[in-house]
């Protein structure tokens with residue numbers, strides 16, 4: 410338990426020649442896919458669980474599209490505290506099974522994450538359990554901020570931009586907290602969503618929080634119909650460029666990344682990769698949103714377990730990709 414870290418690991422920062430070629434600038438990957446439980450979530454969720462355990466928590470209840478639930482199940486197992494995860498019907502059976510293998514109880518409730526969250530909050534109320542929000546809590550953001558501290562320790566120079574995916578905005582809020590910690594507030598963040606899970610983009614356009622009518626993107630792990638108010642606040646504190654990619658671009662990016670780096674990532678994570686593979690970075694430079702000489706950029710490879718080969722083939726068929 411050095412420096413209070415208990416669950417997450419320091420992840421590698423690796424240069425990707427393939428992504429650098431696609432982006433026209435040097436791209437470093439922050440490999441959150443190798444975290445315990447398979448995604449960056451363990452940083453914030455692990456920290457939250459650790460603090461709750463210190464306060465005598467006896468049972469966790471978490472709502473999740475999948476990856477926050479897996480992080481909760483992992484942390485709860487390490488702490489020896491029971492956990493119940495509530496997931497929507499869009500969460501795959503494989504991910505639910507993984508949670509059960511960690512020893513968590515899993516309940517399926519509703520169609521999208523927002524429905525599952527209502528159920529989780531009700532259980533916390535009636536059972537006196539501690540609820541863990543997947544993206545909207547200061548301790549979650551504080552835990553995620555460790556990612557930026559690690560970038561500061563491992564990169565020779567400040568990156569020209571950081572690319573990340575947005576579901577409910579917890580990763581965004583955590584990265585902004587980290588930039589504030591290390592004094593990199595002038596580093597632009599490119600916040601990517603898939604069309605159909607674009608609650609952050611809608612909020613930025615409207616200048617206020619927006620609740621989407623539904624989640625129609627295949628990237629169900631980005632499927633929060635309304636982002637955290639903290640996420641929108643971040644957009645006024647530093648340069649956050651909200652960008653959308655199509656589901657087809659994200660699924661093609663999964664396959665391209667698998668061939669390029671031999672890593673299989675969730676559609677939620679692939680949204681950020683699609684920004685680079687589809688040439689959107691160069692467009693942002695041509696439009697003047699980003700400087701032409703970026704020197705280097707960091708992409709958060711957030712990982713995610715909502716994918717396997719059969720699922721990838723099914724997504725390609727569903728989207729009419731060859």
Ligand SMILES: COC[C@H](NCc1c(COP(=O)(O)O)cnc(C)c1O)C(=O)O
Pocket residue numbers: 448472473474475476477478522543544574575576577578579580581629630631632633675677678711712713714
């Ligand atoms: C509905 O789901 C919200 C959350 N997934 C969020 C998520 C994100 C976006 O993180 P956020 O913006 O929600 O902090 C990125 N990349 C991956 C692989 C993710 O699973 C969850 O697992 O409950």
